[in-house]
Amino acid sequence: MTSVLPFSRTLNPSPATPERLAEVLASPGFGRYFTDHMVRIDWNERDGWHDARLTPYEPFQLDPAAMVLHYGQAIFEGLKAYRQADGTVASFRPEANAARFRASARRMAMPELPDELFLGAITELIDVDRRWVPEHAEESLYLRPYLISTEVGLGVRPANEYAFLLIASPAGAYFAGGINPVTVWLSTEFTRAAPGGTGAAKFAGNYAASLLAQAQAAEKGCDQVVWLDAVEHRWVEEMGGMNLCFVRGSGADATVVTPELTGTLLPGITRDSLLRLAADLGYRTEEARISVQDWESGVAAGEITEVFACGTAAVITPVGAAKHEGGEFVIGEGKTGPVTQRLRDALISIQRGSAPDQHGWQHNF
Numbered sequence: 001m002t003s004v005l006p007f008s009r010t011l012n013p014s015p016a017t018p019e020r021l022a023e024v025l026a027s028p029g030f031g032r033y034f035t036d037h038m039v040r041i042d043w044n045e046r047d048g049w050h051d052a053r054l055t056p057y058e059p060f061q062l063d064p065a066a067m068v069l070h071y072g073q074a075i076f077e078g079l080k081a082y083r084q085a086d087g088t089v090a091s092f093r094p095e096a097n098a099a100r101f102r103a104s105a106r107r108m109a110m111p112e113l114p115d116e117l118f119l120g121a122i123t124e125l126i127d128v129d130r131r132w133v134p135e136h137a138e139e140s141l142y143l144r145p146y147l148i149s150t151e152v153g154l155g156v157r158p159a160n161e162y163a164f165l166l167i168a169s170p171a172g173a174y175f176a177g178g179i180n181p182v183t184v185w186l187s188t189e190f191t192r193a194a195p196g197g198t199g200a201a202k203f204a205g206n207y208a209a210s211l212l213a214q215a216q217a218a219e220k221g222c223d224q225v226v227w228l229d230a231v232e233h234r235w236v237e238e239m240g241g242m243n244l245c246f247v248r249g250s251g252a253d254a255t256v257v258t259p260e261l262t263g264t265l266l267p268g269i270t271r272d273s274l275l276r277l278a279a280d281l282g283y284r285t286e287e288a289r290i291s292v293q294d295w296e297s298g299v300a301a302g303e304i305t306e307v308f309a310c311g312t313a314a315v316i317t318p319v320g321a322a323k324h325e326g327g328e329f330v331i332g333e334g335k336t337g338p339v340t341q342r343l344r345d346a347l348i349s350i351q352r353g354s355a356p357d358q359h360g361w362q363h364n365f
């Protein structure tokens, strides 16, 4: 397998005008606009990874019998490129996304993209679409690498042909309310992932399977669904597109607790980074099983003082209240807590290049 491939380049003959770009960047939202270019790399059994190319962003053809359309071999990643204080562009732990992309591929019986190609694709795209990286401190360029099976055929088996694609989208806050606390729905009717299933992979089907529960959460007046374990419907796992953290105690005595990785939840890179940053800031950290009952009684007793969601798209978003079939409860007066705020500031400062990057997380492009 070739791991270092030259990228060919075809530049977009009609890129966004400066006026159009300014209009988009004035209010990017999330995932609504895409940059002028994309990257594609193909794979087949005979040639391995080949034909790496940067092209204008444009629709592409898929045969109606392409296997992804029938049996859903599709995985993706999500990471961001941030404008640095000195004007350069860097992304946060892209090597970790490359590794998780390979892990997702293994779980879905797909070929693993070498990390050099994953990073090389990002380098190519940022090189030509750098002007799309927003300047504003709360905004970034969201990068969406994905891999789909393209082989034509209806036999149920791993495909022999795949396409890797990378697209990018300027991004503001994921939630319409910005960093205001969200309300979550604890779902006991639906489950996201079962032991032995695909929960730890960034597999498109996990997200398709979450939509009905997410709609139910919205009907209940909530912003997001919180998934519980599939067996007992008792243990807190994660949210639709982010991990969860709990703060026990307060001040210098606070402990940051997050559900342990059981194989049914996504090993978030933000989650992992916050465990390390929390320790740097002097908090204790714990990966443990947390039940809904622990959560509700811990809040009632004043032991759980803050809860927040964390992920690339959501950054750190406080959870102000939780609802379930039996009622609802408010966490920490429904406001952003001090530990949440401190962790958020610490993370964003590193991502923006305004604080020292002691862990070597930033990757310049």
Ligand code: PLP
Pocket: 078, 238, 239, 240, 241, 242, 243, 266, 267, 268, 269, 270, 271, 310, 311, 312, 313
């Ligand atoms: N959990 C799910 C289901 C996700 O989709 C994401 C987002 O990528 C996360 C957690 C958080 O992961 P990360 O921090 O790597 O973005």
Ligand code: COI
Pocket: 077, 078, 079, 241, 242, 311, 312, 313, 314
């Ligand atoms: C991300 O944070 O990158 C995600 O993938 C979450 C969601 C947009 C699917």
